[in-house]
Amino acid sequence: MAKKGILLVNLGTPDSPSVKDVRKYLREFLMDERVIDIPYLSRWFLVNVVIATFRSPKSAKEYQKLWDERGSPLKYYGEDLTKAVQKQLGKDYQVELAMRYQNPSIKLGLNKLKKAGVNTIKVIPLFPQYASASNGSVIQKVMEIVSSWQVIPKIDFEGPFFDHPKLLEAIAQNAQKLMDQTVYDHFLFSYHGLPERQILKAEISTCQLGDCCNTCKSKNRYCYRAQCFETTRLMAEKLNLPEDKVSTAFQSRLGKDPWIKPYTDEVLTQLAASGNKKVLAFSPAFVADCLETTFEVGKTYQEDFISAGGEQWDLVESLNVHPSWVDCVCDMAKT
Known part of the structure; x- marks a missing residue:
């Protein structure tokens, strides 16, 4: 009996933290017309x-850390997640990263x-919220590749899955570990930003x-x-957080064009100025540790918050290979 194929896809990472490899990664990433959606010559x-x-040397230093x-x-x-999902799904599936x-x-x-020789392929872009620059780019790339195959099996694409109960459970469990230790004044959910024009x-x-x-229907x-x-x-709702102690903001903006608001770096400054001394930050757009979580939210924003008058800034751990996150991926693979 033919197996069912599962392809887990994340954004990507340089092969090494060297300037050469970081530059190669940035070129491939940012030349994607769905990421920087401006005319080709201007983008090039x-x-x-x-x-x-100019950015590669600086980014390489961050990757080295x-x-x-x-x-x-x-x-x-990603490799650990693939192994865990493969083990849980069993021999009727083949899981690749x-x-x-x-x-x-x-x-x-x-x-x-x-x-x-799989008879079906389920592609799971590992981005909880759908965006053209992430999920859309993965879907387009998959379709470009299989378009040259003589035999194209049934292919399904998963997502968005931001409201999957097991995803929410994994985030909640990671957050609760910190909430059991500290009484926070505010809870800030920081998502990767997008240019307004892409929305x-x-x-x-x-x-x-x-x-x-404010509502998603x-x-x-x-x-x-x-x-x-x-x-x-x-x-x-899951963590029983008071509405007036919760904020949503967007990080990682690039260039002079307007990006979706509010901006995380501005919100955290306002929180400190309003007397919020202890803040718990979430990064629910990312499922694994990366520069945007570990350094941007975890370190840079922490330093900015304390400089603005705050006292404690903690970051909820990424999902990585949390058991409930593994269950979530397996559920999506089987549907």
Whole structure:
């Protein structure tokens, strides 16, 4: 009996923290037309002449701090997750890990499943909230690769899954460990940002980038900003957090164009100025440790918060290979 193929796909990571490999990674990542959605020549100049030249050395230093004896956490936690899911699903499934950018590539993962003779493929982009620059890019890449196959098996794509009960349970359990030790004044949910134009280009006619995102229903389910606010609402409900002690914000903006608001770096300053001394931060857009969690939210924002007058800034651990997160992935694989 043919196996069912499962392809887990995360964003990607450099092969090493060297400037050369970081530059290679940034070029592939940022030249994706779904990531920087501007005309090709402008994108090529921005990425290859400006960003790859001047940002790579700085990013390489950050990756060197993130790297440990196992390498990049994003990659090895992905490998650990793949093994755990494979073990739980059993011999009727073949589970492979891929990265949208760099290694292991989506093409390699798909070819492994093809060689194994699977009769179906379920692609699970490991991004809880849907965005064109993440899920959309993975889907497009998979379709480009399989379009050249003589025989294309049944292929399904999973997501978004921000409201999956077992995902929420895993985040809640990680948060509760810290909440049992500290009484926090505020809870800040920080999500990766997107340029406003990408939300508006998504043909979600109801989105005004305002209060319309406070609820997430069928008509705006694919609005990234609305999904993020809904994730916060579901987590606050699960953890019994008072509404007036919860905020949603967006990090990692790049360039001068407006990105979705509010901005995390501005919100944390306002929180400190308002007398909030102890803040618990969440990063629910990421499922594994990476620069955006460990360093941006965990260290940079911590330093900024304390400099602004705060006293304690803690970050809820990423899902990595939390048992409930493994269960969540297995549920998606089997549906």
